[in-house]
Amino acid sequence: MLKRLVGRTSLISKFSFSTNESTDISVRDSIHRLIDRASMYTRIPGSFIDGLKKCSHVLELSIPLKKDNGQLAVFEAYRAHHSIHALPLKGGIRFAPNMRLADIEGVAALMTLKMACADIPYGGAHGGISVDPSSLSVLEQERLARAYAKELIKSGFMGPSIDVPGPDIGTDGRTMAWIMDEFLKIAPDVTEGLAAVTGKPEAAGGIAGRKEAAGLGFYFALKNFLEDEELVEPLELTKELKGKKIIIQGFGNVGYHVSKFLSENGKAKIIGVLDQNGGVYKATGLDITALKTYYDENKTLKGFTEGKHFDNPEDVLSKTCDIFIPAASENTITVNNSHLLKCKIVAEAANLPLSIKAEENLIKNGVAILPDIIMNSGGVISSYFEYVKNIGHISPEKLTKRWELKSNEKILQFLARILGTEVQNSDLQVASDLEIVNNALEDIIQNSVKTAKKTSKLYSISYKDAAYVNALNRIYENLRYSSHYAA
């Protein structure tokens, strides 16, 4: 059921901001502040910057759902298309209570910036259903996801060349598979139908590594940032991840995979993990695999005996660590709790987890901030690879495997002839889909960090402002030649 469809063409922003932080900060307001701050280091015309603060289209829906007990429930749902400078649009679908349009529009804008920063040629979108998924049965969740997808498709808000959603808070590969199936039912003649959604399980056309990509990308980004002497020396930190004491807020898809890669690959110590109802702490480092098994079974951190549990999350939030990683949701760190953090770096795994005032306070206290639009970009980068795979109907490995094997065999035979040795078939290896995807992910992230460091040094600005400057410049370069925005 369509409630409201807003087409916005005006490039004039009526936006202004106050200096005091309200208790009701919207993500849209925060992103406007961040765009304004960064735009001072660009030559982009003000009218263009104002235009970038607007979403091009916003869809508001009321979706009726017949519950398993036969009763009717109605849910508010949304999809915001931020910038159509590059199509398709891309961004998460969320199932979370109390969704607000101002936040959704803000995250859609953030997605535009995130993809520009990673040089992914898409515009940003975001949306979802205002619902606590744990209050629904699996069948109810499926019916709701399908009904939402149907409305998006009917309204021209979804499709491989329009808007390609992916997973976010409260949704996962299964949700994405339902949504794709709904698309294929409604539009069976669209050849690229599999590319209507990303984040699907591999069996439903997804790509290897998507589920863990935000975590792996975060690990690559953190490793690369820590190599910067100008970051670590003033903080009296070493460059290695090994042994770094880390506290993580949120233990969902992103929080878990960040913890896993930092502890397994980086040998960092995850000393604290918190959710909404408390936290666990162990000074020598938590066993993340054991914690994940416990959390999946019990849906709570409480009762995990290999660490001390605190009923108040702030008791863990306020422990001393090297790096604090918010990986839960927007605005989880505000002026109300930022003073509790005792860390040297805040590395943002969630989207916009810091309110503007909280960020300012932390910076004043000498804390370095590593920006979400780089740190968590691994998820959407991997979605981009999945999209490309689906459009081409072939995985990267399948196309080149035989050719690579043969050329490697020839090189080995040549070397063996020179060295007078035998070629063993076991010496021959070619890259798997997972290796291709993960290496490409590392390359893109490495480049985002490198360019952020360069811009940060050039203007003596924070990494966050630098990442925004790079993103804004890329969007401007792209958009200035478009007929909509020619300046």
Ligand SMILES: NC(=O)C1=CN([C@@H]2O[C@H](COP(=O)(O)OP(=O)(O)OC[C@H]3O[C@@H](n4cnc5c(N)ncnc54)[C@H](OP(=O)(O)O)[C@@H]3O)[C@@H](O)[C@H]2O)C=CC1
């Ligand atoms: N999924 C993806 O591919 C990507 C997600 N992101 C962003 O990362 C963040 C996390 O997303 P994701 O992991 O997918 O979401 P999930 O729904 O998988 O997990 C969110 C987790 O955060 C917990 N949580 C919620 N609020 C708080 C709080 N105030 N304090 C502590 N913990 C809390 C939740 O606990 P509970 O279940 O008890 O509420 C849950 O464990 C979001 O900002 C999202 O937009 C960014 C890039 C990619």
Ligand SMILES: O=C(O)CCC(=O)C(=O)O
């Ligand atoms: O893969 C996608 O399209 C969504 C990723 C996402 O939710 C995010 O980057 O915040």
